[in-house]
Amino acid sequence: MTTSREQAGVPVAVANDLVRSYGHGQNAVQALAGVSAEFRRGQFTAIMGPSGSGKSTFLQCMAGLDTVTSGTVRIGEVDITSLGRTELTRLRRDRLGFVFQSFNLLPMLTAEENIQLTGRLGGRDADAGWFDTIVDALGLRGRLRHRPAEMSGGQQQRVAVARALLTRPEVLFADEPTGNLDSRSGAEVLGFLRTAVDSYRQTVVMVTHDPAAAAYADRVLFLADGRIVGELAEPTSDLVHARMRKLEG
Template sequence: MHRTATPTRVAARATGLSKVYGHGETQVRALDTVSVEFRRGEFTAIMGPSGSGKSTLMHCMAGLDSVSSGSAQIGEVELASLDDRRLTRLRRDKVGFVFQAFNLLPTLTALENITLPMDIAGRRPDAQWLNTVVDTVGLSGRLTHRPSQLSGGQQQRVAVARALAAQPEIIFADEPTGNLDSRSGAELLGFLHESVRALQQTIVMVTHDPVAASYADRVIFLADGRIVDEMREPTADAVLDRMKRFEAKGRTS
């Protein structure tokens, strides 16, 4: 079924977004007038050479870094309009994060780690939703285990469940399979893909891995701080071919 790009269907949006570091001769333009939308219920991968602006774009869209010019929005909220307190609250209530480092507290059980952000915010988890998330990521039999009793793949599943449990508008994942072996990485990507399908979650993932990108609905390619291409229904081979062409162009330019 075709989705119409109306504001209610957009989880996050960048419009003419630029990010500049430094001044004068040392100035670096990490992002250069980037405009992109991330639709609800869609899995987007961001790829590009080292230094292309992938993580900078994600950090600006997630409110972890300020923009130099242009606009970054979560839903209809303009991030630049928020003071630190309201921005912190928006990140807590509307945004989920999954990073390479699992960032789990070793003294807490898997379940306690999953519900920790809601506990800090003074919110009670939705029991039905929490059960759905735990089942989706395959953690039902591991909730009483502490991180040291879990494999790397299981720890990362806890991190994913923690991001999903608060029902955020959007989840940003920065190289989430970077510290996992290929089997655990494939399991995690399957869980992320399933959370989009079964839970209508919105996920934006930065990755350098064409296989990881093939789990997404679309891939956005960055080079020199600009979006230079987009691919829908990606395959690992097609993504790898596209990346090789970018690298070859970079060597000849």
């Protein structure tokens, strides 16, 4: 069977010399200090680093959720750092997917309505076959009429993953997607992200602090002091843990 590593093709997202500073003058803090990276189709990348390393800032800049001080981010052929607010909002809605630690579901909507929300905001009807594929793969068929308060944390996060994938995004960005979940629910969500990469050639970029979560990825990028300081291919939990111990020590 061909693995996602062998299938990975041209870059679908590229960061070039990203700098992100907050504040001015002597009070300025540099969260990113010249980060460059490529993310390819059908590839699962985990981003790790000590607290304050810039990993979440990097993800937010890549996803167009934060502005950069200098450098560029390209999604496909589009330099998103040059887009106006309206164009950027449209690109995020139409071409990117997001999964956050806090689920970000609308409490008054059912699971099905939450899953369909992004497409409907863009004036598009979901592909019924693709909707069924995602819902069944995530085990949500019996929960479609439930509202978030009627679901467990793991079920809510699976709804958030389904919502992110329904529009077939070029990149799915996940920021600590298992941070609010128990180990079993977290493993279910990570297992589906792995399946999305292997079976649907989805590109996933995930920030995590958990070596066990990072082991689901094809590679791990390590950040420290706003710079990429290492990369690990075919990670295992033990290898990631050892690398993090060195960085934190």
